[in-house]
Amino acid sequence: MSLSDNIVWHPSIVTREDRQARLGQRGTLVWLTGLSGCGKSTVANELERQLHAGGFATIVLDGDNVRHGLCAPPERLMLEQDETSAKRFGLGFGADDRRENIRRIAAVSQLFISAGLLTITAFVSPYRDDRDRARKLIEQSGAAGDFIEVFVDTPLEVCERRDPKGLYKKARAGEIKNFTGISDPYEPPETPEVWLRDTPSETPERLAARIANYLDSAGRLRAN
């Protein structure tokens, strides 16, 4: 049979279920949200370490690998596109841009879930509407349980005291505009699946283990 006869030829399509069976797990989006400096990336990386050690297939999406590519700012896109395109498609930190940023991340996460991966995202994602839209997208294209919201609930004072990248200082000085917690609101989740409170006795290992335990008890760490 030739490709020219593709009207009668139907390939069997590999499904999400097939991929999950291959990996022995269920495609799941673990969505970490919280203020800048709250420990999202630290917990995300530690969670991935624990899951990987358990033999699971994982990916972490965070500012480090998304803001340089898929959701790059205009000034970066300008290196390879004309100015009009770069300004149009590049993402800054205004409300529309943040919304589009979260939309792209949710859309990509959906692809990762269909690949069967345990997908961990670590973005401030300050607006409830945006997070709910991400949840809706994931649940509608799959099932309830595919989206797990994790609130990394570190108080603003603690985040600002840490200020690992010096961003709070700049935001207080007015050098950064629209900075969540300072000049832009953070809308905390009301009913996250996992609520992590950062107390002096907590460790990243224990916080990550809390999420891993949730994944396990929710049946995400086996194929069906």
Added chain:
Amino acid sequence: MSLSDNIVWHPSIVTREDRQARLGQRGTLVWLTGLSGCGKSTVANELERQLHAGGFATIVLDGDNVRHGLCAPPERLMLEQDETSAKRFGLGFGADDRRENIRRIAAVSQLFISAGLLTITAFVSPYRDDRDRARKLIEQSGAAGDFIEVFVDTPLEVCERRDPKGLYKKARAGEIKNFTGISDPYEPPETPEVWLRDTPSETPERLAARIANYLDSAGRLRAN
């Protein structure tokens, strides 16, 4: 130790190499290019079927799962965003939009490769510059060999005769503008890693097997 002490605490990060070792393969982008109706999606799905049957972890990115989400057109984004945002971020078929479409797909593919997956894309991707930019992105963030261009070289007459979605007919009637092969150029690859010529004696199985063999001989089907 508390999250508050994260200055001194460094999690061990799971790397692309770790993920590849877990999956027993090397993250690779198989980039199919060719005219509408050339058989890209058929070959992509059959290739995935063969690789999956061999125990490998795969994903296919094509219009079906990308054009509804990550690279949705303005009219779709308008369902959930205001008109200004939808028009700004939505992608049509003009030259700038096509370029941004390919840029986003390449950026997402890069993430999939870092997850260790055998990633298969099936898009017309008519412009040589865009494909070369995708290759550059992938090779610079990884290594030569991570990007495999596959030219599905079905003659225009054959594609137009098949016309599975009736698009050529509409393009000839002027109902679709900027249609590759009719009113917009297709720039064929000059030195693709795999060159598939669609002849009457070919089958999708054999064409896909040709790519799988290439992947195997290039060392992509083992972790190192």
